[in-house]
Amino acid sequence: MIRCENLGWDAGEKTVLDGIGLEVTRGEAFGLIGPSGGGKSSLIRIMDLLEPPTRGRLWIDGEEVLPGSTDVTGMRRRMAMVFQRPVAFRMNVLENVAYGLALRGVPRPERRARVADALETVGLAGFEERRASTLSGGELQRISIARCLVTDPEVLFLDEPTANLDPLSTGVIEEVIAGLRRDRGITVVLTTHDLGQGQRLCDRLAVLAGGRLVQTGTPLEVFYRPMSIDVAQFVGAENLVEGEVERMDRGIAFVRAGPASLAVAVHAPVAGPVTVAIRPEEIVLSRGETCRTGTANHLTGRVTAIDSDGPMVRVLLDCGFPLVALIRRLRYLELGIEAGSVICAEFDPGGAHLIPRTRL
Amino acid sequence: MSAITEGFLQAVDLIVSLDPEVMEITGRTLYISLSSTLIGTLIALPAGGIIASREFRGKRALMNLIQTLYSLPTVIVGLLLFLLISSSGPFGGLKLLFTSTGMIIGQSLLILPIMIGLTVAALSAIDPLVRDTLVSLGATRGQQLIALLREARYAILAAVALGFGRAISEVGVAIMIGGNIRGYTRVLTTAISLETAMGNTALSIALGIILLAIALIVNIGVNLLQGGGRA
Numbered sequence: 001m002i003r004c005e006n007l008g009w010d011a012g013e014k015t016v017l018d019g020i021g022l023e024v025t026r027g028e029a030f031g032l033i034g035p036s037g038g039g040k041s042s043l044i045r046i047m048d049l050l051e052p053p054t055r056g057r058l059w060i061d062g063e064e065v066l067p068g069s070t071d072v073t074g075m076r077r078r079m080a081m082v083f084q085r086p087v088a089f090r091m092n093v094l095e096n097v098a099y100g101l102a103l104r105g106v107p108r109p110e111r112r113a114r115v116a117d118a119l120e121t122v123g124l125a126g127f128e129e130r131r132a133s134t135l136s137g138g139e140l141q142r143i144s145i146a147r148c149l150v151t152d153p154e155v156l157f158l159d160e161p162t163a164n165l166d167p168l169s170t171g172v173i174e175e176v177i178a179g180l181r182r183d184r185g186i187t188v189v190l191t192t193h194d195l196g197q198g199q200r201l202c203d204r205l206a207v208l209a210g211g212r213l214v215q216t217g218t219p220l221e222v223f224y225r226p227m228s229i230d231v232a233q234f235v236g237a238e239n240l241v242e243g244e245v246e247r248m249d250r251g252i253a254f255v256r257a258g259p260a261s262l263a264v265a266v267h268a269p270v271a272g273p274v275t276v277a278i279r280p281e282e283i284v285l286s287r288g289e290t291c292r293t294g295t296a297n298h299l300t301g302r303v304t305a306i307d308s309d310g311p312m313v314r315v316l317l318d319c320g321f322p323l324v325a326l327i328r329r330l331r332y333l334e335l336g337i338e339a340g341s342v343i344c345a346e347f348d349p350g351g352a353h354l355i356p357r358t359r360l
Numbered sequence: 361m362s363a364i365t366e367g368f369l370q371a372v373d374l375i376v377s378l379d380p381e382v383m384e385i386t387g388r389t390l391y392i393s394l395s396s397t398l399i400g401t402l403i404a405l406p407a408g409g410i411i412a413s414r415e416f417r418g419k420r421a422l423m424n425l426i427q428t429l430y431s432l433p434t435v436i437v438g439l440l441l442f443l444l445i446s447s448s449g450p451f452g453g454l455k456l457l458f459t460s461t462g463m464i465i466g467q468s469l470l471i472l473p474i475m476i477g478l479t480v481a482a483l484s485a486i487d488p489l490v491r492d493t494l495v496s497l498g499a500t501r502g503q504q505l506i507a508l509l510r511e512a513r514y515a516i517l518a519a520v521a522l523g524f525g526r527a528i529s530e531v532g533v534a535i536m537i538g539g540n541i542r543g544y545t546r547v548l549t550t551a552i553s554l555e556t557a558m559g560n561t562a563l564s565i566a567l568g569i570i571l572l573a574i575a576l577i578v579n580i581g582v583n584l585l586q587g588g589g590r591a
Contacts, residue, residue: 045492048496050496073498074498076495076496076497076498079496080497083492085489089490089510090510090513099507100498103497103499103503104498144493147497148497157496
C-alpha cells in the first residue's frame with residue numbers, strides 16, 4: 001500500500017530522516033516506534049503527503065508520488081491523518097466531522113447520515129450539535145478520528161494519537177482503532193512512544209532512532225530479538241550483559257560473562273564477543289538455598305536496591321555484573337528479601353537474546 | 361456655551377425631521393465608504409491569504425511596507441490619485457475626477473494596506489495544525505484559503521470594520537478627488553469641514569452626531585458578532 005525507498009528528509013541543514021526503506025501492506029497495522037526526535041512524526045507526515053521527501057522515492061498503492069505530476073490532493077483524499085494534538089474548527093461537531101465530506105462535495109443529507117455513523121463508531125453518538133470548543137481532550141481526539149473515518153480512507157495515519165490523553169480515553173481510542181481494523185480492514189500506520197500500545201495495536205513495528213530505521217519486525221521480534229543495543233534499550237531489554245561465546249550446543253550458545261556462564265537460545269551459530277539482552281520480567285528470583293550454583297543461568301546475586309514500580313517491584317542485583325529483575329509485588333513479599341540478601345536469579349535460555357557486538 | 365447647546369438642539373431637530381440634505385449626504389457617505397470597504401475586502405482577503413500562506417523572497421520587506429502604509433496620509437493618496445486621473449494624467453480620459461467613483465477608488469487604495477496587513481496577521485495567528493488538518497483531509501489550495509479565512513473570521517471582521525472606519529472618517533481623498541460638490545460628491549466629513557468654516561455649526565454638529573452614530577453602530581455590530589462566536 002505504501003512503499004518508501006531510500007527516503008530522506010532534511011529540515012534546513014539538519015538531516016531528520018535518512019535511508020528509510022519500508023513497505024506497509026494493505027490491511028496491516030504498522031507501528032513506528034522509537035525515542036522522541038527519532039523522526040517518527042516526520043516520516044508519517046511524508047507518507048500522508050503533507051511534506052515532500054528531500055530524497056528517495058515513495059509509492060502509494062503502487063503509484064509513485066512525483067512532485068508536480070501526481071494528483072497529490074486526490075491521493076490525500078484516499079488517506080486520513082489523526083494528529084497528536086487534535087484541532088477542531090470553529091464550528092459544531094457535525095460540521096467538524098463532515099468537513100472532509102464537504103471538501104469532496106458530498107450532499108448535506110448524506111453528510112449527516114455518515115457523520116452519525118462515524119460518531120457512533122467513536123462512541124460519541126448524538127454529539128452533532130455540540131460546539132467543538134466545549135469538548136474534553138479525549139472527546140476531541142475521538143472527534144478527529146471520526147472526521148477521518150467519515151471519508152472512508154484506505155489508510156489511516158495516527159501520529160501519537162494518545163500521547164496527551166488519560167488512560168481511560170487511551171483505552172477507548174485503542175478500542176476504536178482495533179475495531180476499525182477488524183470491521184473495515186483499514187490500513188493503519190501509527191507512531192507511538194508507548195511500547196505497550198505498539199504491541200497491542202500493530203502487526204509489525206519499525207524502530208526509528210536518529211532518523212534511521214534500525215529494525216523492522218513483528219512486536220515479538222522487536223521486543224525479544226532486538227538487533228542492536230539501541231533497540232534493546234528502547235524496547236526495555238534492560239539487562240545488557242557483555243560476554244564472549246564459549247561454545248555452541250544444539251541451538252544454545254554458552255556465553256562467558258565474568259564469573260557466570262549464560263545459556264542463550266539462538267537461531268544461527270554465533271561466535272566472538274556478544275551482548276546478552278535479557279528483559280527484567282524474564283528473570284525469576286528464588287531464595288539463595290535453592291540455587292543450583294554452577295549450572296547455566298542460575299546466578300547467585302546480592303540485592304543492591306529495591307524499587308517500587310506500580311504493581312511490580314524492581315530488584316537490582318549484583319551477580320558479578322548488574323542485573324535487574326521485575327517481579328510481582330506479592331512474589332516480592334513472599335521472598336522476603338531486602339538490600340544485602342543473597343538470592344538466586346534464573347532465566348530461561350529462550351528468554352534471552354544475543355546481539356553480536358561486531359554487528360554494531 | 362449657549363452656541364454649542366443651541367447648535368446641538370438644532371442638530372437634533374435636523375436629524376429627527378429627516379432633513380433632506382442631511383439624509384442625502386449621509387446616504388452618499390454610506391454608499392461610498394461601504395463600496396470602498398467591499399472592494400477593499402474583495403482584494404485584501406485573497407491577497408492576505410496568498411501572502412500568509414506562502415513563503416517568498418521579500419515577504420518581510422513587503423509586510424514592512426504594508427505596515428508602513430497603515431499610516432498612509434489621506435492627502436497623499438488624494439494627490440497620487442489626482443495626478444493619475446486629472447484630465448492631463450494617464451487615466452484622465454476615464455473622467456473620474458470629482459465623481460463618487462473616483463472617491464471610492466481613492467478610499468479603497470487608502471484602506472487596502474491596513475486590511476491586507478490585518479488579514480495576514482489574522483491568518484498567521486491560526487494554529488499551523490489547522491492547516492495540516494485541512495491538507496490531510498484533502499482540501500485544495502482554494503478550499504484551504506476559504507477554510508482558513510473562515511477560522512479567522514472574527515479577526516478579519518475587525519479588519520473590515522477598521523477599513524470601513526478609516527474610509528468613512530477620512531477627508532483628504534474626499535475633498536481632493538470628490539471636490540465636495542453639493543448634491544454630487546459631498547460627504548459627511550467634507551460637509552462638516554465646509555459648514556464649520558461657513559459658521560453653520562448646527563449642521564456640522566448634526567452631521568458629526570450621525571458620523572459618530574454610524575461608527576458606534578458598526579462597533580456594536582462587530583462586538584455582537586465576535587461575542588456570538590466565542591460562546
